[in-house]
Every structure is written in C-alpha cells, then in structure tokens.
Amino acid sequence: MLMTFDIAIIGAGIIGSACAMRLSKEGFKVVVIEANEIAGGTTSTGMGHIVVMDDSEAQFALTNYSQKLWEKLAEEMPRDCEYETCGTIWVEADDEEMAEVRRKKDFYEKRNVKTEILDEKSLREAEPNLRENLIGGLLVPNDSVVYQLCATQFFLDKAMQNGAKLLTGKRVVEILENGVRLENGDLIKANKIINAAGFWSKDLMQDLRIVKRKGHLVITERYPNFVKHQLVELGYLKSAHSNDADSVAFNVQPRMTEQVLIGSSRQFGVDDKTIDYEIAKRMIKRALEYMPKLRKLSATRVWTGFRPATPDNLPYIGQHPKLENVYLATGHEGLGITTSLGTAEILTDEIIGRDSEIDSKVYSPSRFEKKEFARE
Amino acid sequence: MKKIKLQINNESVSIQEGSTVATAIFESDAKTFRKSVSGENRFPLCGMGICFECRVTIDGVKHQRSCQILVREGMKIETDG
Amino acid sequence: MDKMQTDILIIGGGAAGMSAAMSVAENSNLRVLIVDDNPTLGGQIWRSEMGKIKSPEAKKLIEKIEQNEIEILNKAQVFAQNDEKSLLAETPNGAVQMHFEKLILANGARERFLPFPGWTLPNVFGAGGLQALVKSGLSVENKRIVVSGTGPLLLAVAEYLKSKGAIILLISEQTSRMKLLKFGLGLWRIPKKFFEAIKLQSKLQRTVYLTNSFVIKAEGKENLEAVNIVQNGKNRRVECDFLACGFHLVPNIELALMLGCEIMDGNVLVDKFQETTLENVFCVGEPTGIGGVELSLTEGKIAGLSAIDKKEKAKELFTQKEKLQRFANALNETFSLRDELQSLPNEETIVCRCEDVTFGKIKDFNSFREAKLQARCGMGSCQGKICGSATEFLFDWKNESVRPPIFPVKLENLVD
Structure with a gap:
C-alpha cells in the first residue's frame, strides 16, 4: 500500500473503532488495522454497560463525559446495537452499606448526576426477583446497556463513510517512525499511530504497564422481565479494586434480548482463558444470594475475558511520552x-491541539515515567 | 394403556402414558410450541433434543424441551400460543 | 450434588454405547455406567416406541444389559467436565458428578438440516425428527407426507411412516441415480444390508422415489401447505401436510471437543482400538465418522475390549470393522451433498433458528466466529448445533470451538 495515512489505528475493538469514527x-x-476480527478481543467478552463510576474523580469525569456522548449518539444507533437506558441500582445488603449509599448519592448529586435512593419496599417493587430483606439501594437512572459488538461495527461503519479504511486479519508487529509493519512484512505508512490494541498493546511496547484481569460471565436463555435494571452490589468497589486477591461480586444485567447477563469475577496473574470452575461457581453463588x-x-x-488493567485503574489516553508519532x-x-x-474525543482534541471538555492530563501516558510505574 | 391427565394452556388433555410432552401438545388446541425471536410459530424439528425448537414452559420452568420429556400426571404446560 | 463412581463411563445409550457396555461386562468384572439424555435406552436408531423397543436385536442387547446389572442413568445430559476423571450431567433431579477410570464416548449423531425458504414453517420436520415424534405418540394417520433430503434414512423413515398410516406422496433424494446404482451394486458385499434394502424397497414399491431431486421451497400461511420440488431442472408443487426433510447425519462431537480430543474432518480421531488422542478416552459409533448401526456395534465391542486391556481380543474384530468401514465410506460418498443445495436459501431465509438470523445477514462474514459475534448466529439455545452444520456446508465455516456448558444448564446445577 503506497498511500500514506494521516493516522493508523491498531485494533478494531470498541476503543480503536471509536477513535476511527471521531478522527475520520x-x-x-485513517486506517484501522485489526489482527483478528472486529471487536473480537476484550470488547466481545465484556458486559456492555455504560455506567457513571465514582471511585476517583478522574474515573468519574471520563465515565460521566462518555455517558453523555453515548446518549447523544444513541439517537442514530441502529436497533441491533440494543442501546437501552435501564439504569443501575447499587444494591445495599446491610446497614453498613447504608452509609455508602449516602456517600454515593452526595458524590453524584454534587456533580449533577441524577440519583434516587430506594428503600426496601421500592427496591422490591423495582426488582421483584431480588431476595427479601435487602436494605435498599441507589438508582442511577441514566446508566445504560449496549450490545457492544454491533456498536463497534456501527462506529466502524461511520468511520468508513468518512473514508476510513479497515484491514482485518492483519497483525501489526512493529511500530515505526513512519508507520507500522505487518506480520507479512508489509509496511503501512502513517504519520501518527494510535495503539488501541487493549491488552495486546503491550506486545508492541514492552515498557507499557498493563496487566490482565481475568473475568467470567454467564448468560441465560430468554426470561422476559426477570430483571429490569443493571444491578450491582455496593460491595463491588471494595472487591473490584482490591488489586491482589481473586474476587467476585453480584452484577446482573438485563439485555434487550430478554437474556440475563451475570457477572462478575476478577482474577490476577491468570493467562489461561479456560473457565475456572471454582471462581465461576463463587460468582454464580454470589448472584444466587442476591x-x-x-x-x-x-x-x-459461560465465557471468560481479560480486562486490560493499569496500575492506577485509569486508561492511557494521549501521546506516548517518548515516541512523538505514537499515541495510546x-x-x-x-x-x-x-x-x-x-477516549476518542480526548484523543482527537489532543491530536488537533485543542482543549478537551474535561481535564485530560490525568489520563496521559506520561505518568509512565512516574516512580510508581517503574516498580514491578 | 394408562392415560395421563395434564393441562396445556389451561386446557385439560388426556394422553397415553409414555408419550412425550411434544405429543401431548400436538394433540391439544395449542397453535404453536414457541414463538421465535422474530415472532414466528415454531414446531419441533429434530425430535431428539438438539434443536431446541420445541421449548415450552413446564410447571413454571421455561425453556423445557418437550420432545425429551415424558408426560406426568398433573403437569402444567404452557406454549407461546 | 449426587456423586456416582464407576470404572467405565459410557456416554450414550445407543447401539455403540450399549455394545461397548456389554463388551466390558462380558469380559471383565468392572463396573459400567451408561449415561443417556433420552428417557429410555436405544439411541436414535433404536428409539423406543412409547417406551417399548421394537427391534429384536436391540431388545436382546437391552435384556443382556439388564441381566449384567449395568448401571444406567437416563434423562441425564452431560454438560461439562468436572476434572480429568469426572463429568457433570444435568438430570431432572439436579446435577450429578460422574467419576470414572476410563471414558467411552458414544454420543451418536444428529440430522443435518439445510436452510431453504419456508423450512421454519410448522410441520416441516427432520426426517429422523418426524420418525422420533411419531415413535413418541404423534399420529400421522392419513397425513400426506413428502420425505426429502438425502441418505438411507429417507427410505427407512418413509417405510415407517407408511406403516403408521401415513400417505407418502413421494421421496425426493438429492443424490443422482448413477451414484445410487453404483452404491447398490456394492451392497452384495454386506449381505445383511442387501436384504434390508430389498425389504424396504418392496414395502415402498408404489411410492414415487425421485433422485436428482430436492425441495427448494416450503409454503404455507401459518402451517405447511405445499412444497416445491425440483428434479432435473423441472419444478413441481406438491400439496402436503408434513415435510420430513433431513440431509444425512452429522456426528455429535461437542463433548469430545470440549474434552480436548483431536478432531479430523469433523470426526473424532481414534486409533484402531478406538482410543482418542486423550489417554483413557475412547470414542465409538457415529462421532468417529458416520457409519451406521453395524459399524457402531463393532466399534463398541472393540472399545470395550480396549478399555479393559484385552487388546488381542479386540484385534479379532479389526477385519470385520474394516469391511463395515468400507461400506460406510461408500455410503457417505453416495449421499454427499450436491453444490446446488448451497444456493437454496435467499436473503430472508433464516439460518439460525434460535436467534432468527437470516442468510443475508451472515453471507458476507468470513468465519462462524464473525457471524456469531456480529449477528448472533449460533448464539442461541442450541448453541450452533443446527446452524453450525448448515453453515459448514454453505460457507465451509468450521464451528470447532466449544465451551462448557455444551447444553444449557440450570444455574443451580452449576453451583450445587
């Protein structure tokens, strides 16, 4: 291919595809280069939720900003993307979690995110299949779910309408100053390169600190109206971000197909994608308790997937600290x-050289060079 | 041979012991076994528990393969129409 | 969760599985457990009629199994592996863990179904599918039935339905007269088969048997009303009540795949002693290649003997097996599918019946995985068991990634 692209994006997962849509x-x-099939990596294995999270300011800012962008884009998304604003209910199981509901509500309220406290009765009304004697919960009504595989395809379709090129089944093996080299030896010339290969982005940059966090999910047959909101236990954050131990948490989701998607588990240091019965059982048992x-x-x-995790639980978005033509x-x-x-919005702003709507410095890969990233 | 009494969509049906639930549904007034995702009426195809077209609700439990389950006295069966 | 312990675990209570069980029982004192998903033993070929087995050969085998106190677990669907020496099955009473020393897979086969316009209409059945339904009580008396597709099963089904009072309008066989003739001439090598064929033909004498022919469309408002059949470029419309349509058989290899057995050309790879590429895991009958009941019985015997280390005795059966294998090869060649069948579906024809995914939606994908991810083809309840074998023929896609549970299973049975 003799033509020089402005931007080569490595990875046609949801991140790379969103960047392609936005930049084109x-x-x-733009050229998007995918080693396997569209959305075939981590994207295909996830839950497809669009949630505003509150475990750090930076995480809140990015999720909240993104959620609003989804809301806007949803107007033109085709039905097969199954975008549905079902809301999230953070379920509280005991009195201890009551304080957490309060804290969460205050946090969201201060930042103009709509929430509603549910008492025991209104929780049961909202979700009759939850067990009795739960204390209540916090409803975040604007959270949604989406069928991320079709959404990825939709992003790519839009990118291609804007003239972007898509190459699937082509593995990038090296990032060069003037482009990327493919496994078959071909060179694809591009002025800027975006590494959006999820966990596999590490294969092209040895110094990138990303670890795999393995997860399990289970999906059921169709059961109309069995669950109406995304349900998450309040203990989720505690367990989800303890960075060493294997953990499970109650997290179920209604799909537009009327199936129930059940999560979630987190395991570190596991490379094997086979189903781990012990943790899958723990995860299902947790769901059955609720x-x-x-x-x-x-x-x-039942399937597994790998979340690409960074040491501080924030993504890398922006220019590589050492390689001028490379973005993450x-x-x-x-x-x-x-x-x-x-992510696509912030990266586009940076490439064009304009300010982003949210403070994007916190996601900059330049934090690579900080001390805590250096330790193994 | 012994007859088994059961209910299909609230209609009483009496059928020979040893029959499958699928047979009982064929003999009932039910118009279909299940409705497909896009709303088509579907009947059994493979007859041996592989294709999942014959799924019905038995005693409140959904997605049961009627071709593989024998009738029992008092069973309550619901089809999608 | 219930736990069962045995020496030799056999998955599948059809001809191959029962034969393997008897082979072990007659030549050792080891414990044998047969696990089967049907309400009664017999598998598909010997499926019982209202709980009663009709074939004298099958009856004799089942009697022997009972005399030898071979343990049987019916209505049990194996869905996952527990560990190297145990499997999990779902039964009406919950999950069961089955521990074993050696494992013999005898999962049998299913029909291959190919999509054509109208094939999802009510009263379009598989050929073996309709036979199975009739055996469990469905009445076909005075029903006008077209039997179509390919394979020796069509004749057996037509004869059976006729004996139950059905009016067989015609049999439409996709293979050519030439291929059939060539195959027929070879039948003398297997005298028993030859007599069976003669017998079938005599009962069906007056039935129209079209070769080079296949159904291109089924029509009807709510239920099936007529089919369109083509033969040598000529089209005919036949009004009927039922269509029984199946395109020969596909081996059930999901369990073998899940365990990690090597697969070759769609069949479980075994050595002469029926051992798979996994030690102490044997495979017999249709999963090793479609071969019919006699080959299944022989393979069962060999596997049983091999599993109890009576290999010398197993070797005595090799010649017989080879002969039957040659016959099976000729049969599979005779009923191999013609390319025109690939063009039966149109844009709107549903290929994946669980998720209602049309031919038009998937025809441009490069792999079954792509079709799964982007269009949900094969993501429904049957887990691609029907559309997987159809798309294998239509697009040459491979559906060889299998994850537990290999059948849907109640959540409680995954944790208890």
Whole structure:
C-alpha cells in the first residue's frame, strides 16, 4: 500500500473503532488495522454497560463525559446495537452499606448526576426477583446497556463513510517512525499511530504497564422481565479494586434480548482463558444470594475475558511520552465500552491541539515515567 | 394403556402414558410450541433434543424441551400460543 | 450434588454405547455406567416406541444389559467436565458428578438440516425428527407426507411412516441415480444390508422415489401447505401436510471437543482400538465418522475390549470393522451433498433458528466466529448445533470451538 495515512489505528475493538469514527470525522485519512476480527478481543467478552463510576474523580469525569456522548449518539444507533437506558441500582445488603449509599448519592448529586435512593419496599417493587430483606439501594437512572459488538461495527461503519479504511486479519508487529509493519512484512505508512490494541498493546511496547484481569460471565436463555435494571452490589468497589486477591461480586444485567447477563469475577496473574470452575461457581453463588430465583434459569453460555488493567485503574489516553508519532488509547480495564467515546474525543482534541471538555492530563501516558510505574 | 391427565394452556388433555410432552401438545388446541425471536410459530424439528425448537414452559420452568420429556400426571404446560 | 463412581463411563445409550457396555461386562468384572439424555435406552436408531423397543436385536442387547446389572442413568445430559476423571450431567433431579477410570464416548449423531425458504414453517420436520415424534405418540394417520433430503434414512423413515398410516406422496433424494446404482451394486458385499434394502424397497414399491431431486421451497400461511420440488431442472408443487426433510447425519462431537480430543474432518480421531488422542478416552459409533448401526456395534465391542486391556481380543474384530468401514465410506460418498443445495436459501431465509438470523445477514462474514459475534448466529439455545452444520456446508465455516456448558444448564446445577 503506497498511500500514506494521516493516522493508523491498531485494533478494531470498541476503543480503536471509536477513535476511527471521531478522527475520520475531522477529515483525517485513517486506517484501522485489526489482527483478528472486529471487536473480537476484550470488547466481545465484556458486559456492555455504560455506567457513571465514582471511585476517583478522574474515573468519574471520563465515565460521566462518555455517558453523555453515548446518549447523544444513541439517537442514530441502529436497533441491533440494543442501546437501552435501564439504569443501575447499587444494591445495599446491610446497614453498613447504608452509609455508602449516602456517600454515593452526595458524590453524584454534587456533580449533577441524577440519583434516587430506594428503600426496601421500592427496591422490591423495582426488582421483584431480588431476595427479601435487602436494605435498599441507589438508582442511577441514566446508566445504560449496549450490545457492544454491533456498536463497534456501527462506529466502524461511520468511520468508513468518512473514508476510513479497515484491514482485518492483519497483525501489526512493529511500530515505526513512519508507520507500522505487518506480520507479512508489509509496511503501512502513517504519520501518527494510535495503539488501541487493549491488552495486546503491550506486545508492541514492552515498557507499557498493563496487566490482565481475568473475568467470567454467564448468560441465560430468554426470561422476559426477570430483571429490569443493571444491578450491582455496593460491595463491588471494595472487591473490584482490591488489586491482589481473586474476587467476585453480584452484577446482573438485563439485555434487550430478554437474556440475563451475570457477572462478575476478577482474577490476577491468570493467562489461561479456560473457565475456572471454582471462581465461576463463587460468582454464580454470589448472584444466587442476591437473586435466589436465578436458580431455575438456564445458562446457555459461560465465557471468560481479560480486562486490560493499569496500575492506577485509569486508561492511557494521549501521546506516548517518548515516541512523538505514537499515541495510546488503551488500558480501559472493565470500562472500555463506557469510556470509548470519551477516549476518542480526548484523543482527537489532543491530536488537533485543542482543549478537551474535561481535564485530560490525568489520563496521559506520561505518568509512565512516574516512580510508581517503574516498580514491578 | 394408562392415560395421563395434564393441562396445556389451561386446557385439560388426556394422553397415553409414555408419550412425550411434544405429543401431548400436538394433540391439544395449542397453535404453536414457541414463538421465535422474530415472532414466528415454531414446531419441533429434530425430535431428539438438539434443536431446541420445541421449548415450552413446564410447571413454571421455561425453556423445557418437550420432545425429551415424558408426560406426568398433573403437569402444567404452557406454549407461546 | 449426587456423586456416582464407576470404572467405565459410557456416554450414550445407543447401539455403540450399549455394545461397548456389554463388551466390558462380558469380559471383565468392572463396573459400567451408561449415561443417556433420552428417557429410555436405544439411541436414535433404536428409539423406543412409547417406551417399548421394537427391534429384536436391540431388545436382546437391552435384556443382556439388564441381566449384567449395568448401571444406567437416563434423562441425564452431560454438560461439562468436572476434572480429568469426572463429568457433570444435568438430570431432572439436579446435577450429578460422574467419576470414572476410563471414558467411552458414544454420543451418536444428529440430522443435518439445510436452510431453504419456508423450512421454519410448522410441520416441516427432520426426517429422523418426524420418525422420533411419531415413535413418541404423534399420529400421522392419513397425513400426506413428502420425505426429502438425502441418505438411507429417507427410505427407512418413509417405510415407517407408511406403516403408521401415513400417505407418502413421494421421496425426493438429492443424490443422482448413477451414484445410487453404483452404491447398490456394492451392497452384495454386506449381505445383511442387501436384504434390508430389498425389504424396504418392496414395502415402498408404489411410492414415487425421485433422485436428482430436492425441495427448494416450503409454503404455507401459518402451517405447511405445499412444497416445491425440483428434479432435473423441472419444478413441481406438491400439496402436503408434513415435510420430513433431513440431509444425512452429522456426528455429535461437542463433548469430545470440549474434552480436548483431536478432531479430523469433523470426526473424532481414534486409533484402531478406538482410543482418542486423550489417554483413557475412547470414542465409538457415529462421532468417529458416520457409519451406521453395524459399524457402531463393532466399534463398541472393540472399545470395550480396549478399555479393559484385552487388546488381542479386540484385534479379532479389526477385519470385520474394516469391511463395515468400507461400506460406510461408500455410503457417505453416495449421499454427499450436491453444490446446488448451497444456493437454496435467499436473503430472508433464516439460518439460525434460535436467534432468527437470516442468510443475508451472515453471507458476507468470513468465519462462524464473525457471524456469531456480529449477528448472533449460533448464539442461541442450541448453541450452533443446527446452524453450525448448515453453515459448514454453505460457507465451509468450521464451528470447532466449544465451551462448557455444551447444553444449557440450570444455574443451580452449576453451583450445587
């Protein structure tokens, strides 16, 4: 291919595809290079939630910004993207978690995110299949779910309408000053390169600190109205971000297909994608504790995936600290679907040289060079 | 041979012991076994538990393969129409 | 969770599985457990009629199995591996863990279904599918039935349905007269088969048997009303009540795949002693290649003997097996699918019946995985068991990634 692209994006997952959609709209000549199939990596294995999170200011800012971008884009998304604003209910199981509900509500309220406290009765009304004697919960009504595979395809379709090129089944093996080299030896010339290869972005940059966090998910047959909101236990944050131990948390999601998607688990240092029965069982048991009626539902599939996690749980978005022509859009851990649109926006701003709507410095890969990233 | 009494969509049906639930549904007034995702009526295809077209609700449990389950006295069966 | 312990675990209670069980029982004192998903033993070929087995050969085998006190677990669907020496099955009473020393897979086969316009209409059945339904009580008396597709099963099904009072309008076989003739001439090598064929033909004497022919469309408002059949470029419309349509058989290899057995050309790879590429895991019958009941019985015997280390005795059966294998090869060649069948579906024809995914939606994808991810083809309840074998023929896609559970299973049975 003799032509020189303005930008080569490595990876046609949801992140790379969102970047392609956004940058091509600005008039850049974009090529997306995917080693396997569209959205075939971490994107395909996730839950497809669009949630506003609050465990750090930086995480809140990116998820909140992205969620608004999704809301806007949803107007033109085709039905097969299954975008649905089902809301999230953070479920509180005991009195201890009551304080957490308060804290969460205050946090969101101060930042203009709509929430609603549910008492025991209104929680049961909202979700009759939850067990009795739960204390209540916090409803975040604007959270949504999406079928991330079709959304990725939709992003790519838009990119291609803007003239972007898509290459699938082509593995990039080296990033060069003037482009990228493919496994078959071909050179694709590009002025700027975006590494959006998720966990695999590390293969092209040895010094990138990304680890795999393995997760399991289960999906059921169709059960209309079994669950209406995304449900997450309040203990989720505690367990999800303890960075060493394997953990499970109650997290179920209604799909537009009427299937129930059940998560979640987190494991470190596991490279093997086979199903780990012990952790899958723990995860399902946790779900059954909160929703005993799940017992009689049939599971059609169980699968695993790897979240690309960074040491500080924030993605890398922006220019590489050492390589001038290289940008990063990776390390989104379990929030890549939500934050794909915000990521694309911030990166586009940086490439064009304008300020972003949110403070984007916190996501800059330049924090690579900080001390804590140096230690193993 | 012994007859088994059961209910299909609240209609009483009496059928020979040893029949499958699928047979009982064929003999009932049910118009279909299940409705497909896009709303088509579907009947069994493979007859041996592979294709999942014959799924119905039995005693409140959804997605049961009617071709693989024998009738039992008092069973309550619901089809999608 | 219930736990069962045995020496030799056999998955599948059809001809191959029962034969393997008897082979072990007659030549050792080891414990044998047969696990099967059907309500009764017999598998598909010997499926019971209202709980009763009709074939004298099958009856004799089942009697022997009962006399030898071979343990049987019916209505149990194996869905996952527990560890190297145990499997998990779902039963009406919950999950069961089955521990074993050696494993014999005898999962049998299913029909291959190919999509054509109208094939999802009510009263379009598989050929073996309709037979199975009739055996469990469905009445076909005075029903006008077209039997179509390919394979020796069509004749057996037509004869059976006729014996139950059905009016067989015609049999439409896709393979050519030439291929059939060539195959027929070879039948003398297997005398028993030859007599069976004669017998079938005599009962079906007055039935129209078209070769080079296949159904291109099924029509009807709510239920099936007519089919369109083509033969040598000529089209005919036949009004009927039922269509029984199946395109020969596909081996059930999901369990073998999940365990990690090597697969070759769609069949489980075994050595002469029926051992798979996994030690102490044997495979017999259709999963090793479609071969029919006699080959299944022989393979079962060999596997049983091999599993109890009576390899010398197993060797005595090799010649017989080879002969049957040659016959099976000729049969599979005779009923191999013609390319025109690939162009039966149109844009709107549903290929994946669980998720209602049309031919038009998937025809431009490069792999089954792509079709799964982007269009949900094969992502439904049957987990691609029907559309996987169809798309294998239509697009040459491979569907060889299998994850537990290999059948949908209640969540409680995954944790208890």
